Amino acid sequence: MSQMLSPGVAEPPAKAVAVSGQIALFLDFDGTLVEIAPSPEDVRIDRRLPEALDALRQRLGGALALVSGRPVALLDKMMAPYRFDAAGLHGAQIRLGSEDAPVAAPAEALHAALRAMVRFANSNVGVIIEDKRQSIALHWRLAPALADEALALMEGLAAEIGPTMRLQRGKAVAELVPASASKGGAITWLMQQDAYAGRTPVFVGDDVTDEDGFAAVNAASGLSIRIGDGQTCARHRLASPTALRQVLLAAADGGDLTLETFLQN
Numbered sequence: 001m002s003q004m005l006s007p008g009v010a011e012p013p014a015k016a017v018a019v020s021g022q023i024a025l026f027l028d029f030d031g032t033l034v035e036i037a038p039s040p041e042d043v044r045i046d047r048r049l050p051e052a053l054d055a056l057r058q059r060l061g062g063a064l065a066l067v068s069g070r071p072v073a074l075l076d077k078m079m080a081p082y083r084f085d086a087a088g089l090h091g092a093q094i095r096l097g098s099e100d101a102p103v104a105a106p107a108e109a110l111h112a113a114l115r116a117m118v119r120f121a122n123s124n125v126g127v128i129i130e131d132k133r134q135s136i137a138l139h140w141r142l143a144p145a146l147a148d149e150a151l152a153l154m155e156g157l158a159a160e161i162g163p164t165m166r167l168q169r170g171k172a173v174a175e176l177v178p179a180s181a182s183k184g185g186a187i188t189w190l191m192q193q194d195a196y197a198g199r200t201p202v203f204v205g206d207d208v209t210d211e212d213g214f215a216a217v218n219a220a221s222g223l224s225i226r227i228g229d230g231q232t233c234a235r236h237r238l239a240s241p242t243a244l245r246q247v248l249l250a251a252a253d254g255g256d257l258t259l260e261t262f263l264q265n
């Protein structure tokens with residue numbers, strides 16, 4: 001698999017990374033652990049993955065977290081019976097340990113926006129709304145011709161709401177999320193918790209929503225890995241979720257689990 005990991009576009013290559021110490025592993029979900037699917041409900045998880053991540057977490061002294069735009073409850077459902085530390089909703093929701101994530105009240109600022117999004121979806125076949133209570137996503141993967149119109153709608157709604165929410169773009173999606181939330185902020189906070197502190201962060205993601213997570217681990221002299229192509233500040237790449245799963249499954253099966261694991265695969 002040595003051809004699968006290659007330097008990223010915008011940053012210095014591997015030798016800039018200090019390859020030493022124990023790692024803390026941060027993993028994005030959609031497009032990283034699972035392949036992108038036609039709609040949010042269609043994702044399929046490799047059934048070996050939850051158990052493998054649990055084994056890796058144990059080897060890492062607990063320093064493994066999911067960092068996703070999904071709600072933590074959805075991540076728990078996908079990873080059942082295991083529950084992992086998780087930052088959901090692009091960092092707006094953080095859960096350490098195995099407790100239920102706090103149930104988020106619907107953001108009041110989103111009520112009018114939701115009505116406008118529902119009107120748009122009702123008049124355009126293939127447009128999907130994903131209401132995550134504190135954030136709402138408008139998906140157009142099944143209606144690609146509507147991309148510009150959908151994005152313009154979301155930009156207008158974000159402008160109407162003002163500074164409490166921000167627009168988060170993604171793959172055939174735009175979401176309104178709390179302005180204070182970011183994956184970079186979530187990773188930085190997690191790195192201050194007992195199981196993570198003193199380790200070198202490794203973050204694997206695939207999307208523009210992962211860029212500030214990459215920047216956060218770059219700033220902490222960690223390892224940033226982008227799945228697939230596209231402009232990025234990640235310093236390394238893996239070809240696909242399948243390639244990442246091969247690395248994770250091999251490590252869970254007793255293989256090497258250091259920074260070199262990710263640099264050499």
Ligand SMILES: O=P(O)(O)OC[C@H]1O[C@H](O[C@H]2O[C@H](CO)[C@@H](O)[C@H](O)[C@H]2O)[C@H](O)[C@@H](O)[C@@H]1O
Nearest residue numbers: 029030036037038039040068069141171172173
């Ligand atoms: O941070 P992530 O875990 O990568 O989540 C980002 C968003 O992913 C999901 O949408 C994306 O995946 C869908 C399923 O493969 C796909 O249909 C859609 O086009 C993608 O944008 C998810 O639905 C969102 O809630 C996440 O924020």
